[in-house]
Amino acid sequence: MATEKPAAPPAPRAIAKLPEAVVNRIAAGEIIQRPSNALKELIENSLDAGATTIRVTVKEGGLKLLQIQDNGSGIRKSDLPILCERFTTSKIKAFEDLSSLGTYGFRGEALASISHVAHLSVTTKTRDETCAWKAAYADGALIPLKPGGDAAPLPCAGNDGTVEDLFYNTPQRLRSLRPANEEYARILSVVTAYSIHNAGVSFVCKKTSSSSSSTGDVNTSIGASTLDNIGVLYGEAVRRELVEVQAVSEELGVKVRAWCSGANYQAKRSTFLFFINHRYVDCTSLKRALEAFYSTLLAKNTHPFVYLSLSISPSKIDVNVHPTKKEVAFEDEDEVVQLVCEKLAEVLEKQGESRSYKVQTLLPTSGTPTAPRTLAGSSATATPAASTSRKPSTSSSTKPAKVAPNKLVRTDAQSQTLDAMFPTLPTTSTIRAGDKTREAADDQDRSSKKRKSDHNPAFASQLAAEQAAQKSARVRIAQSECALTSVRQLRKEVVEARHEGLDALIKGHIFVGVADLETCKSMIQHQTKLYIVDHAAIGEELFYQLGLRHFGRFSRIKLQPPQDLRKLVQLAVDRASGGGAGNPAPPKIVERVFSTLHGARAMLDEYFSFSISDDGKIESLPLVLPGYSPDMNKLPLFLLRIGAHVDWEHEKPCFATFLRELAFFYSPAPSPTAPPAPHSQDQVDAQKRTIQHVLFPAAKQYLVPPEKLLKKDVVLATSLEALFRVFERC
Structure with a gap:
């Protein structure tokens, strides 16, 4: 065949x-x-x-x-x-x-x-x-x-x-x-x-x-204002519901002017008019953030009206990114979006407005119609005159939509917490009579506040307000201006690797607690799902991105007294090789690492605020996140790794590998070579507080999570829907 x-x-x-x-x-x-x-x-x-x-x-x-x-x-x-x-x-x-x-x-x-x-x-x-x-x-x-x-x-x-x-x-x-x-x-x-x-x-x-x-169809006059034109083109009903928003940030180099709708505005479709440096553009991040903001303010199936004008320094904006100039790119986009939302929230809060509804009183068949009245949630309620000839009709549409129990998410600070079901154990630290330490006093004060909040709803509301104020007072980390092409490329790679689903999870999570410090496992909640996350991996990615953000403008951690570089490198090599006093580290390795770092000290000081003196003493280290200190037990290993793993010959790989090693130094993971040191309960609690109140809030604000974190560092533990299915079978 x-x-x-x-x-x-x-x-x-x-x-x-x-x-x-x-x-x-x-x-x-x-x-x-x-x-x-x-x-x-x-x-x-x-x-x-x-x-x-x-x-x-x-x-x-x-x-x-x-x-x-x-x-x-x-x-x-x-x-x-x-x-x-x-x-x-x-x-x-x-x-x-x-x-x-x-x-x-x-x-x-x-x-x-x-x-x-x-x-x-x-x-x-x-x-x-x-x-x-x-x-x-x-x-x-x-x-x-x-x-x-x-x-x-x-x-x-x-x-x-x-x-x-x-x-x-x-x-x-x-x-x-x-x-x-x-x-x-x-x-x-x-x-x-x-x-x-x-x-x-x-x-x-x-x-x-x-x-x-x-x-x-459009007809505006020369002397009209912005608000007048909105009234002419969209109607007086829209014009009456708008509030003016203005903000200036010298740090970001941006001016904001906007007219935005409030809580009383109701429309079936959104209206977003965005102008950046007077260009009519689309801004997806700004639109998404404002939609999320208004979703908690407006009634269901109603949408906002927003006219927004941003004035940004021309040196921070790239207008040549779209053939029709429909989009522009600008620096500090996340910070600018956050500034707009925060200022809008402040303005609407000062308005003190409540939702208004037009209602018609229920009348007898022979009565005279009564003019409609406006009922405001914060004012005295008006009771309609009931008819004596018929009973008022009750419409099911007036009842609030009932949420299924397996979809409920606790958001009220007055609700009882799981911690209230466990007795408060006495502190294990010893306090000398007449000399109570400030730390012990703070611990007792926090415990007292916790017990009060579980039984006193008014105190719980006050405590929640205090915590919200502390959260909003976080330090803003502005991105440094850098003309180096390599750094700009690294920053761009971070943005391009962003995973949208994981970004929404990190930005909208609620911290539950640290599960295990040794394995670096913490638990966070997002909507009705509970996740187990590796806080060391999240911290390492966060510190790498913050390092890029600080590039060329790091603050310093000054070492007093300065530490000998050669001795620290030798200590790291001893630990890595399992040697001790009787088995010293190979001198060639120590000298090679020492000479490499000592020879690069000018570049390290200029770009990273990593200062090494002429006689080989470490005088300062880069500060990556205010309020967070690295584990100094990892310093010898950090010096050994940057001496051995950093690509010192090529610019972009050099910066990338150095910042990765710096992120490893800052991550909350324990040192793999340093002997485990005994920790008191107070030290363990301090580490947990740092992870909860410093690391995760910074991740929520600055981390652009890549997809690689989904593989093993963020794991779904359970969900409310799954738990309900389990309990329904019991």
Whole structure:
């Protein structure tokens, strides 16, 4: 039986350079994805030109006609020949100008891209010229305004620019767009956002079919404020529910100004208008944080209104990360988001507002209707007049939704805790008569507070408030400014390795307790699930990331007196080899490690505040987390490991491996080589308190957890649902 031979693999295709027209059209498709993108670019050009009046006219959702009229500074006639060529701009001269950019446009691709996918005409006039000039463009070049004419600007009267037949040469894109009314709705959303942010600039947006030339779907005046424009565009009902939020952080270099809805606001969909350095952008982290904030404030299935403007130093923001400038990247993103949420919480708390409801009293059949009244939760309740002819109807919808027992999570400090079921044991420490130590007094005070809180609900509330105040008073660790490419890459790798599910778990966890110090196991709760976590592994990853955060700006732990580097290295080698006084460490190893660290002392001091004197004495160590001290029993091993494991030849691996070893030194794991030292009960309690009140709060605030922690360091122990299934069978 004959067998068929396998087909020969196809020959490799030749690589050819695409024609310039194809390249330009592909690039245009990335920037101009739909009519609203073209409009956004044109509005930003008008605002950059100092326009105070912008008028938009639209036909068939912007596909047939998109006309912009403004009173800006205009374009010089001499610049019109290259106006629509790619990468022609008046905003920047060099790449370094992006670090101080204060305008909307900068790449010089907007008009060029529009000319590759639409028929574009520009009519412009500067204040110094006696007449306007009109020019037409196709594929980035000037074309005749009339067939057979000259491809040059012609004098005329007018101040408008027109985009016609958008996507006429890209039928696939044209077919993929939504109907004209939906595209027009997107255009209105862009004009609405920019009119709110640019209070003082008059915006008009209308369809060509509108009968009156003075009105439109968007119509704002020059003298209106931001809040006035919100009232005009979203209604007075929205305007009344907004509160102003302002914040300034010199440390982060950011200014916040916002108008946000309060507890009384009810809407079926969210409205988020984010502007960063005056750019209308999407910010996923900010949106997610505000949605989580409002989820605890608003009624179910209701959503907030937020207009937010962030002003950040141009040197801390990268505007060139998205083809349509829809997104930007900026430093200290988590800290800025936290600042916004904290300030919003403060403003809403000061308002002291409660939810209000419109109700109608229950009336007899022959009575006169009573005007609706507003019932506020914090004010005196109004009792409706009951009818004598019929019983009031009771609606089941007024009852609060009942939560299943297996979904309940304890959040009330007045509820009884498990600790209250166990007797309080007397302290084992010896206290001399008449000389009670401060630590013992603090322990007794804490025990007293614990017993009071279990039996006194008012005291429990006060204690919970004190603990919340202590939690909010944590030290903020700002990220240092570093121009080294290697450090920036390492920081970027940390962010890219983030695991969303684990990040939500760490950010929203509740600490339960330390299960075992020897094996470094602690227990945390997230919603209805209980997890066993390796607090040493979590601490080691946290300290590595904090080391990157501190890079070049570490605080110092000064050693008094300074410690001899050579002796500490020798001690570490003795421990590792199992040697002692009769079996000294090999001198070559000790000298090699000593010479390596002594030779790198200038770099260690500059970047890590790790100071070694000329005579080989360790004078200071880097402080990674305020309030947390490393185990000095691990110092000899730390010195040996950085001398042997750090890649001192290459910059990026050097910083990465050194910070990993520094994180190992700081982690709460016991030293694998140092002999176990006896610990008193007070020392054990102090270690547990440090893990609970310093390590895990810092992880909640700063840790960006990678996926590798899920493999063995975070294990699901049980869940409330699983426990209920077990007890139901009993």
